[in-house]
Amino acid sequence: MSRAIVLYLHVHQPFRVRQYSIFDAGVNHDYFFAQDYEDRTSNERIAHKVAEKSYIPTNQALLELLNNHPEFRLSLSITGTVIEQLEMWAPEALQSFKDLVATGRVEIVGETYHHSLAFYYSREEFERQVQMHREKVQHVFGVTPQIFRGTELAYDNDIAYWADKAGYKGILAEGWDPVLGWRSPNHVYRPAYTDNIRLLMKNYRLSDDIAFRFSDQNWAGWPLTADKFSRWLNETPDSTNFNLFMDYETFGEHQWDDSGIFDFLRHLPQEWLKGEGNSFMTISEAIDAFDAQDFIDAPHTTTWADSERDLSAWVGNNMQQQAIHALYDLESSILSTGDFNLIEDWRRLQSSDHVYYMCTKWFNDGDIHAYFSPYENPYDAFIAYMNAYHDLKFRLAEKGIEV
């Protein structure tokens, strides 16, 4: 029996809005560049930190695994905004990603360039951003994505239908129980109302064992070793593909080096590959290797966040709704200017992270929101964002365009 681990890591950094006040609006148009390097919103500082703590050591470990184990495979998604930041501030980290892709055993997954929720607000803008990302990936890595993921793993019938028509061979989603029903996430599926495309759904229990619970000493599974984890997988009946999807920063940033996460990663291939028929596959390889077990109907949007697994962490409160609608309402005005810098600033403000920082679900999920936010609280995030929005309007007014 053949079984594969499908490891997929997501790499992303947004251009965070600095402490941008109403007194900056109409004066400075540099929303994303904090003057103080030490500021919580300094993208340069964060890029340096994450490159050093996560990207470089992880890529080094992954490259060693690729060199030592010809069977080792993984898939990556990497947004346009993080590629730009690495080009500016950590070129050696970007090079280490290129080295991985150059082995031919690392697949790059397609998505929007700006990590946006544009699919839900402007289909045309969404398609432009997907195209921008495709071109950037071709330019930087020399490959063309065959698989698509919605931002925040947002998934529903509509986006699967779109990706099918756009020619993708696969799409990713959260393996959320209400969608899966009685099914197991450890198979390939076909989205409802589509012809050719296949669906891989995250096994969130196994993924979260690594991404969230790895260093939790109160967890019954602690300490998690490669040998123990492989045993769990081997003991899972009737499975073809174990979809381990997580943020790239799991390695070194969410789970620190001293938790043993890198040792786990280094030993996983050798432990897993001991089992007969066990392998690693990219997403495309899994789709080629295994038949669709069933079709999945997803009328409602799911994501990989929070206990709700919906979009409420991004657009669940009124501030988030106000902010995102304000931004998308500028679309035709902004695009009509043909001003690259203005359009790009508007697109950078579309990164879903901005509205995530405005989330007020303090309890239960709130702690993880607070951990990722560079702001004191959601209100400060909202105010800085809206001031940047006002400045966009100012720049339009200067061009004679009234909103």
Place this chain on the structure above:
Amino acid sequence: MLGWELPPHNSGGLGVACHQLCKALARKGADIEFILPYEHTTPIDFMKVRAATPQDVREVLLSGIAYDSAEYVYTTGETKRLSIYDQQRLYEESMENIALDGEYDVIHAHDWLTFRAALRAKHITGLPLVVHVHSIERDRAGGEAGNPLVREIEYMGLMMADRIIAVSEHTKRCIVEDYGIPAEKIAVVHNSIDSETLAPLDPSNAYHYLARMKEDGARVVVSIGRLTAQKNLPMLLEAAKEVIARAPKTYFLIVGSGEQYYELIEQAASLGISRNVIFTGFQRGKEWRDAYAIGDVFVMPSVSEPFGLTPLEAIAYGTPSVISKQSGVAEIIDNCLKVDFWDRDELANKITAVVQNDGLRDELHNNSFQEFVKLSWDDSAHKLTHIYKQHMGAYA
């Protein structure tokens, strides 16, 4: 004179009003000794300022918020954090030394924080006591009953005083209603404004964005003040929704901080008007002055405002006002638009009228400015000196 704060240590209008009133009184020849609960370091030449700290307190470290706890440093080097009630107790105890120290004619005490000390001083010296009410607890609690301990102190002070000064007819009515004090015992002495203390505007306004939007026909409604229940800002936002529905190019600039800050941001979002409402947080200096100046209309919809200095500052910086009828300042300025604090639709109506009609805006401002330039603390000082004399006579 017993007071709780003087600029620059002021949380609101009280310190400023005391400072300017004393200055005008001194011009009339009054010899004032002003007792503060802390050591005042900014030089003042028109009166003697004295700290009421007991003998063994070396220093009082203020937190920056007037009605908060403060740290008392003792000569022994020990430090203690004292609540507002303990500070009042120490202030009161210090009267044992101070009251017998000098040759005084009248005790004049400003607001409830000094009332216990004032009663002690009156008890020791037998001198006439004038209590000056800048606000009562009901104002500060946004129309609710407020803190019963504060009410008790306020009531005692009002009962035992020989004369009560209210900063407005509105406040006088509130005192009569809330505490059953006979109206004859209360004299109204309005606050005023010393325009020399207002720094001039620069040619360029700090609200660059709003200035640009105004070129394209936008209009700006400004509110400046603490974001507390008393100021009635939730209703202003409700009115703002109505205004924006009719005049979509209207911006509301909300300057200030306070316990309702986040609540108001959320309220604006749930009303769907976040694009038109700008929250700046607390501002001082240029950003504070320019907020008045960028406005086409200033709003002060307070539930109850004993006096309310901000509309006068707005006039000084070129902006007419829509103000609550339940405010003292409404009694001294005729050329402004007045609404009942509970009348949201009328508030929206009046703001809409001003933002849609520059003629109305300019006429209101020109006429209110004529009233403004005539205002003077000297009139207030004149009335007060008269009151002092009446009581000094009674005790002579």
